[in-house]
Amino acid sequence: MKKFFSMMMACAAVFALTACGEDGPEGNNPGGGTGGGNKGGQLATPEVTETHTETSFTLTWGAVENAEAYMLNLDGKFYNTEECSYTFENLNAGNYTVRVKATAEGYEESEWAKITVTLTGLTEVDWFTQTLSLPDVDETVDYGNGQVVVYQPYNAVKVLWKGTGVADIQYALFETENIAGATDAQIKAQLGSFPADQVTGALEVINSEEGLEVIYGGCTGSTNYTAYVLVKNEAGLEFFTKSEITTAEAVVSDATKAWLGTYTAYTEKIVDLTAKTNPIKDQKTDFTFTVSVVPGTANEVMVDGISIIGTGTPAYGQVVEKEGVKYLTLINQVAIADIGEGFYATWLPYCVLESGEATFVTGQFGAIYLAMDADGNITYTPGNGTIDAGDFTVAAFDVIAYGEGGLGVLSDGNGNEFKDWKYGDWKDVKKSETAAARVMNAPAKKLSVAYELPASMLY
Numbered sequence: 254m255k256k257f258f259s260m261m262m263a264c265a266a267v268f269a270l271t272a273c274g275e276d277g278p279e280g281n282n283p284g285g286g287t288g289g290g291n292k293g294g295q296l297a298t299p300e301v302t303e304t305h306t307e308t309s310f311t312l313t314w315g316a317v318e319n320a321e322a323y324m325l326n327l328d329g330k331f332y333n334t335e336e337c338s339y340t341f342e343n344l345n346a347g348n349y350t351v352r353v354k355a356t357a358e359g360y361e362e363s364e365w366a367k368i369t370v371t372l373t374g375l376t377e378v379d380w381f382t383q384t385l386s387l388p389d390v391d392e393t394v395d396y397g398n399g400q401v402v403v404y405q406p407y408n409a410v411k412v413l414w415k416g417t418g419v420a421d422i423q424y425a426l427f428e429t430e431n432i433a434g435a436t437d438a439q440i441k442a443q444l445g446s447f448p449a450d451q452v453t454g455a456l457e458v459i460n461s462e463e464g465l466e467v468i469y470g471g472c473t474g475s476t477n478y479t480a481y482v483l484v485k486n487e488a489g490l491e492f493f494t495k496s497e498i499t500t501a502e503a504v505v506s507d508a509t510k511a512w513l514g515t516y517t518a519y520t521e522k523i524v525d526l527t528a529k530t531n532p533i534k535d536q537k538t539d540f541t542f543t544v545s546v547v548p549g550t551a552n553e554v555m556v557d558g559i560s561i562i563g564t565g566t567p568a569y570g571q572v573v574e575k576e577g578v579k580y581l582t583l584i585n586q587v588a589i590a591d592i593g594e595g596f597y598a599t600w601l602p603y604c605v606l607e608s609g610e611a612t613f614v615t616g617q618f619g620a621i622y623l624a625m626d627a628d629g630n631i632t633y634t635p636g637n638g639t640i641d642a643g644d645f646t647v648a649a650f651d652v653i654a655y656g657e658g659g660l661g662v663l664s665d666g667n668g669n670e671f672k673d674w675k676y677g678d679w680k681d682v683k684k685s686e687t688a689a690a691r692v693m694n695a696p697a698k699k700l701s702v703a704y705e706l707p708a709s710m711l712y
Contacts, residue, residue, distance in 0.1 A: 295361040296320055299353050301368045308490070309342040310370045312351060317363065320355035326365075327351045345491040346374025346437065375492045381416040381484050385498040394468065400617065407474030407503035408550055412496075414482065415464030419456055421485040422447070426469040429477040429497060437493065440481055473549030474503030503551045508574035511625060512554065512581050515543045515686035522676040524603055524611075524649050526662055526706060532611070538675050541685070544581070556583060560652050561671045562663065565698055566590075568600050568650070570621075578624050585620040585636065589652065592700045596656035598663065602636065602647040603674060613653070613660055614640060620650045623682065631682040649674040654702045664703035672703075 299314035312325070316337050325332040325339055327349065332339060341349070349372065352365040387406040395401050410426060423444035432440065447455045458465040472478065477499045485491050519539045525532045542558035547569070555567035570583040583600075590598040601613050602620045622634040636647040651674045654661035663671045 293319060293357070293360040296355040296357060296363040298364045299323065299355055299366045301351075301353050301366045303368055303370050305370050305372060307346075307373050307376055308344050309340060310344070310349065310372065311338055311340040312353060312368065313338040314353060314366070317355040319357050319360055320363075321357040323353060323355055324362075325351055325353050343488070343490060344372055345489075346372050346493060348372075375490065376494075378486075378490075378492045380418055380486055381414070381492055383480065383482050383494060383496050384413040384415075385480055385496045386411045386413070387498065387501060388468065402470065404468060404470060405503075405551065406501035408470065408472050408500070408553070410469045410472055410478055410480065410498055410500065411466060412469065412480055413464050413466045414459045416459050416484065416486075418487045419459050419484050420487045422452075422456065422459065423483045424467075424481065426472075426478055426480045428473075429479045432479065441483055441493070444481060444483055472500050474500050474551075476500050476549060500549075503549050505546055505550075506552050506572065506574070508579040509546055509552045509554065509572040511579050512544045512572050513546060514684050515541060516631075516682055517541050517685050518679045518682040520675040520677050520679060523673040524676040526603070526653075526672045526674065527670075527704075533676060534673075536673075540675065554581065556581075559650075559675075561674055562652055562665075562698060562700070566598070566652050577627050581623040581625070582619040583621040583650065585618050585650075586615050586655075588655070590698075590700065592654065592663075592702065594656070594702055595658055596654040596661060596702050598652050598700050599655035600650065601653050601655060601660070603649040603651075603676075604645040605648045606642055607644045608642075610642070611648075612640075612642065612645065614638070614645060614647075615655075620647050621679075623679075629684065631684075633679040633682060635678070649676045651675070654700075654705075659705055661702040661705040663700050666699050666701045670703045 296319060297317050299317055301312050301314045303313070304311050314323070314337055317323075322333055322335050323337070323339075325334070327341065341351075348369055350367060350369045352367050354365050355363040388404040388409050388411055390405060392404045392409075393401060394404065412424075412426075414422070423441070423446050425440075425444045427440075427443075446452065455465060469478075469480075477497060479495050479497050481493070481495045483491060483493045517539070519537055521535065521537050523534050523536045523538060525534060540558060542556055545555045545557070545567075547553040547555055552572045554570050554572060556570060557564050557567035559568060560566045566589055568583045569587045570581055573580050573582070585602055586599055588597040588599045592598050600620070601615065604612050604614050606612060618636060618638060620636040622636065624632050624634065626632075638645060652663065652671070654663050665671075
């Protein structure tokens, strides 16, 4: 109050020479309040200062001698006032550059004064909340269409959004250490959104009494995460906020520990993915693979060495124990690299239909099952399922190029094409090393698409 009073007194003290009256109406006409001549010369440029809150700012300037009014420009809009201050309210976070000049009948307008104000935006609202929590142990979510996911308190974070009048939402979850030093603008540029066909339904649930709960999977145990959300209400006001949470410690299960190590095995056939006739050939292939725990998990593993590409392109799976048998399941359609040209290097199975035809099958399911009994004996079972074309059985499993254009054979860029996959059952699977295995940090493989497979081979 004291600051405002002293500013008003400063204007009143020179009232005989200047005019600082009531605010004029907001408008877009830049000519309001200016004269047509310059008999009195050019007016002095106002000296502008600012004060601000999170969502508003007030510009103040000393009265300019002989000035009758003042014009302001913000984002292409013009505002006129006879006062020596002007307030902009209900603004979102960001930088605002305003120009101010003095005007009077019979005088040349002053030069523009320019000032930039930075607002941090709303820091608290009563129309939206974000709450983080961890899943319960073995929390199961049925997403429909046969997709059932089991989450753990070490590998997922739950987010509850509740609001009133929320009209737009953007969001993301980051490992906190990965965004150290990032600006709000950089964070906002990384936020995601609901697909266009889902956003209306999502907003309806967010604005309901129950709110919308979403789960971020693929997290790591004992790790701090920061969830950011940028929401906008029906009045156009934005609210940018964050919440932090630390996932639970992941204690490696005894069943997973039993699987860690190095193994030998062989197959008796290969499949030539590019052969137009007789793709299955007799060829014994010995191979060695390692099983390592995915850091920060209890039962998730990497299996490296089974790809025709060699080591450094691991498949991913889970270990589950039932009735004393420890099952290792390799999961289908796990992307391991973006190789450009619209393709990803992705684990997919080559499958055989009941009719004898061959196909590739996409989707998340168990492609390969290995079962270890109490004596350490290991048996192999191929994945299977049903598609529109009928029942299928997985015959080979490896990395292939996958994209909107279909499937493609991979190459190392030097003319070496990876097309002869190990085919059929894994035989004589034995552990050769009992120590916990570790996948070495091999150089990233420079993969490319050699050529696309014939459409007749695709499902």
